[in-house]
Amino acid sequence: MSADEFRFDGRVAIVTGAGSNPGLGRSYALLLASRGAKVVVNDLGVGPDGRGQIGPGAEAVVEEIRAAGGEAVGDGHSVAERDSARAIVDLALGTWGRIDIVINNAGIAPFATFDEITDRDIERVVGVHLMGHIWMCRAAWPYMADQKYGRLVNVSSGAALAGLPTQSIYSAAKLGVVGLTRSLAAEGAKHGIKVNAISPYADTLALQTMLKANQPTGMTPEAIAPVAAWLAHEDCTVSGKVLETASGSVNEAFISMTTPTPPNPDLRVEAVPAAMEKALDRSGAVPHPEGGDSIYDDIKPYDTTPRTA
Template sequence: MTIRFDGKVAIVTGAGNGLGKCHAIALAARGAKVVVNDLGGARDGVGASSEAARAVVAEIEAAGGEAIANGADVTNYEQVEAMVNEAREKWGRVDILVNNAGVLRDKSFSNVELDDFGFVLDVHLMGAVNCTKAVWPLMREQNYGRVVMTTSSSGLYGNFGQTNYGAAKMGVIGLMNTLVLEGGKYGIRVNALSPCAATRMTEDLMPENLLGLLKPESVTPALLYLVSEDGPNRTIITAGAGTFARSIVYETGGMWLPEEDQTPEKIAEHWDAISDPSTQKEYTSGNDQTQNMLTKAAEGLGIKLQ
């Protein structure tokens, strides 16, 4: 079955270039009406221009699609709220939000200025918060919504010189996990995309001979799947160079220790059992972890669970 978005309205942030542009064009090609949001700043977030967003809209319209350009700064909630209201007034709804806008201010942790650290967090994490907060009431009212966070291997696994970027990109996973729990009964699904692509954000970070393999067009199919009608929920998809995978946070079953053995020495003694990967599970809420701990404690103490 072909995945289509006819009748759906999508907002894509940071859509003037790179991945966001590719996402916006692909959504429009499959029938969505698209808000092409882009502040138009440089890679480090300096400056602003609406030219890139307007150029993407022109490309969509030339192909027979429908789109509008918007220059809202995702760190400014009032501007974001106005963007959502504009989409609602023009098309009556917002079904899809792609939180893609981002900046880079890379430096090792010992050298990074706290202002730069905070700015990167503000754009990536608070930008996603602002945009999601603005569409959330509308999606609840519609009883339908698809939200995608853009995470990164730098957040999931780490990357030298990107403590600010990595912290922000892991932050959106925590945001996703709780929004899944709060949005489920309203038909809202929230997922995350971890892309690997050659864009102006990554052009200095990868060998030149490999950049040609990392086309944004090889990432966007994962985004389209995540925001589709029958797409998943609470899922992190990694995508790059034609390879697609799922990233999952696991926790081992652990080991209960009686009170007299609850010492660092006993943890060291039993570390192999505590960290045994054969016992690991994927939890879908913080309560799962609590339940595991209480179950093990009850079994160890001979307490019957009600």
């Protein structure tokens, strides 16, 4: 063990969607466990489109971790339901008494055009990706806030920013993950909770299914795992960021804004085309301002008292 090695001794982590091989979640779980973390390995064991069963899933990864001398337990709950997400967190608490890290990796991606995707698949994709992130973060949040420490690593996608035919609902959900990440980062600052997102690209079972052939691109999940692990480490210094990563390369994806046109209270529809020419000029674009906990401090929580007619 190197003296400067990033360790996770004493930390408890949940990695969702960690049962596929090859898979990103599996790589995250194996790396965290190899560095001392106790890991809840969550997976439903379904295919990339959310259907069928694929192999042993979470238990196989648990056995890999234990065979290497680490500590892990398996879990088969869905992240798409509130009570199931709570059960995943409860497993970590019941087994090891705390929760420090959640990596929200679970996801499905049925390919279909916007007019052909079924209503049920729309609900499933939004449920697993966007609501799955919300329910898992919400289940872990009070415990992290109480201990004044936590690391939430969300998983977005390049499709959220670039757009991807046959993946409109997936893209919408993944961009929702970005908004959730930025807002939770602002809220979490006062609680010692750092929240970031990654947009990974690697050879996974899902990608192989999409390509309909086992044609590796050379971009391994293992090259993504160190980025997720650093965001999950106590030495992580950033929050509210979205990091794109592939083949060990890392860059930040961020929202920018062009120079606004001068205010015009009397703006007419006919003047908008001329204004758009300037508005769409990206030459002077700057990063969009990010939220902060000072903004949150000025907002009073809404009244939850039941109302009577």
